[in-house]
Amino acid sequence: MSFHILLLEDDVALARLTKDFLQQQGYVVSLASHSQKAQLLLKQQQIDLLLCDVMLPGQSGFEFVAQIRQSYPGPILFMTAQTQLQHQLTGLGLGAQDYLLKPLDPRLLLAKIQVFLPKETAKAQSDTSTECRQFNLLLNSQCRSVTLAGQPLPLTHAEFMLLQTLLLQFGKIVSRNWLFREQLGREYDGMDRTMDGRVSRLRKKLQAVDPNWNIVTAWGEGYYLSYENSPAV
Structure with a gap:
């Protein structure tokens, strides 16, 4: 399984270099130079992570993220030369997971991305059975598809990862703290309702x-997944 990254960056040369580097690391990368194209890609394709510049023609990166954050639940990393503390606070306040300062060493960028899209996770999934079934629910990790009662169940990447975790531990409680660390890349603070x-x-x-x-x-x-009031173990 290859994770899909959307890079919203108007510097064409930088965008191509970044795309080439990330593709060499095994990721699928789509480019957008303005917010309109990025929004279209988010609607048409399954995007696992958004890399977003701040200073863009027309709508800024901050404005774009504020517009799509409710409909796009995946991780967002701002990547910008704006070093002021207030800019960083604004980006994080919009729900971004990180704010990366240019010029950025590609190795650091990769390390940041792997917090949310770890290559080890993809490898582990490909090394195990691709299908997991309980009752009328079938999940295929290779195709990243879910079928329920014989019909496809459309899920976001985040929902798919959550369902896969709960299904593999069917009937057993999966710790909220563990889910925050593994799927959100941060510790649970006791208040976060994500x-x-x-x-x-x-x-x-x-x-x-x-x-x-x-x-x-x-x-x-x-949390635990149950069917017809199946008890937790």
């Missing part, structure tokens, strides 16, 4: 097809 929102959206998609499915919140611990 994972709760992700769980809620995935639960609604499952139950819209088959109400017997549920993601149960074990208060103070985490």
